[in-house]
Amino acid sequence: MTTEIVRVPLGDRAYDIQIGENILGKAGEFLSPLLKRKRVVVVTDKNVFAAQGASLKAGLAGIETDFIVLKPGEATKSFDEFQKLTGRLLDLGVERDDIVIAFGGGVIGDLTGFACAVLRRGCRFAQIPTTLLAQVDSAVGGKTAINAPQGKNLIGAFHQPSIVIADTASLNTLSPRELRAGYAEVVKYGLIDDEPFFAWLEKQGTALLAGDASARIWAVKKSCEAKAAIVGADEQERGKRALLNLGHTFGHAFEAAFGYSEKLLHGEGVALGMVLAFEYSARLGMCSPDDAERVKSHLGACDLPVDVHDLPEVPPASTLVEFMKQDKKVEHGALTLILADAIGGSRIVKDANIDDVSAFLKEKTGR
Numbered sequence: 447m448t449t450e451i452v453r454v455p456l457g458d459r460a461y462d463i464q465i466g467e468n469i470l471g472k473a474g475e476f477l478s479p480l481l482k483r484k485r486v487v488v489v490t491d492k493n494v495f496a497a498q499g500a501s502l503k504a505g506l507a508g509i510e511t512d513f514i515v516l517k518p519g520e521a522t523k524s525f526d527e528f529q530k531l532t533g534r535l536l537d538l539g540v541e542r543d544d545i546v547i548a549f550g551g552g553v554i555g556d557l558t559g560f561a562c563a564v565l566r567r568g569c570r571f572a573q574i575p576t577t578l579l580a581q582v583d584s585a586v587g588g589k590t591a592i593n594a595p596q597g598k599n600l601i602g603a604f605h606q607p608s609i610v611i612a613d614t615a616s617l618n619t620l621s622p623r624e625l626r627a628g629y630a631e632v633v634k635y636g637l638i639d640d641e642p643f644f645a646w647l648e649k650q651g652t653a654l655l656a657g658d659a660s661a662r663i664w665a666v667k668k669s670c671e672a673k674a675a676i677v678g679a680d681e682q683e684r685g686k687r688a689l690l691n692l693g694h695t696f697g698h699a700f701e702a703a704f705g706y707s708e709k710l711l712h713g714e715g716v717a718l719g720m721v722l723a724f725e726y727s728a729r730l731g732m733c734s735p736d737d738a739e740r741v742k743s744h745l746g747a748c749d750l751p752v753d754v755h756d757l758p759e760v761p762p763a764s765t766l767v768e769f770m771k772q773d774k775k776v777e778h779g780a781l782t783l784i785l786a787d788a789i790g791g792s793r794i795v796k797d798a799n800i801d802d803v804s805a806f807l808k809e810k811t812g813r
């Protein structure tokens with residue numbers, strides 16, 4: 447199978463996303479032209495290191511490599527872990543021109559990217575995403591962050607990687623739950639502005655989740671193309687990039703309410719959040735109830751949470767609204783929501799009525 451390349455068009459900070467099956471062994475080949483000295487530090491987590499550390503080591507043969515291995519899970523995106531990581535990178539003498547490799551899922555990518563954004567006021571980094579969620583979304587576009595008790599990703603920076611290497615064979619090491627959670631972000635691209643892609647996913651999603659290699663490469667490429675186009679047009683979310691946040695204002699509130707625990711993975715929160723965004727859009731008369739039902743039905747068929755009662759606990763609406771008020775898209779104290787006129791017809795709605803959102807969530811949660 448050939449390697450696909452998607453370019454993120456950001457002028458002198460443009461970079462390639464290399465996508466292919468079993469390309470980890472070529473990591474050194476991809477990285478070498480970017481290295482100012484033959485030395486990298488790899489930040490990863492225990493699970494990724496155990497499953498794929500040896501393959502990456504082999505791919506980096508001839509390049510001096512140090513590994514920093516962290517605890518897996520969303521709790522690692524904390525201030526405490528950020529402090530420890532920056533300390534270790536400094537102890538290892540990482541310089542501004544060096545490349546630090548984020549080797550893992552969204553947690554490792556976001557934390558490492560943020561550490562690199564501020565280390566010596568900015569050093570370079572590469573993303574080698576190993577989860578579906580990171581390959582189609584978090585490793586691309588330069589959003590880096592850690593979580594705060596007040597809300598998700600509230601401390602961070604825009605800092606673009608120098609390259610993204612997405613080996614779709616890494617997806618074979620994921621648990622079915624983690625794979626499904628990442629799939630929610632794939633579906634998001636169809637819902638934003640590409641109904642034919644959503645229709646394709648309705649037909650091919652099951653094969654993709656079951657391991658169809660070419661369906662995976664095609665979906666990763668298609669998602670990266672969609673994201674690269676939006677990021678290229680609006681790097682720092684002054685306008686249309688906010689569309690990529692479909693499902694996230696609701697989803698992040700649930701994640702925060704669960705204390706960023708394993709009870710709800712990020713992609714699961716996004717799946718539920720997208721269903722709620724479509725249901726709320728239908729309530730406002732923006733999209734048809736049939737569209738909202740179609741979204742719910744596809745995500746539900748993929749065994750993702752699509753109803754608050756699918757969750758291990760149901761948080762009260764008031765807690766969710768408090769977290770939503772901390773969303774980064776809030777302007778002059780008012781909520782901005784990504785809602786939809788149709789599948790493939792999402793749009794940014796400013797000044798959403800917070801009392802109405804609260805009433806909607808009360809109906810959903812019964813609390």
Ligand SMILES: O=C(O)C(=O)C[C@@H](O)[C@H](O)[C@H](O)COP(=O)(O)O
Pocket residue numbers: 583584586587589591598599631683687688690691694774
């Ligand atoms: O890249 C973006 O822009 C996104 O919003 C993509 C999201 O899927 C991703 O989870 C992002 O990290 C969330 O950003 P945030 O600004 O809501 O924290």
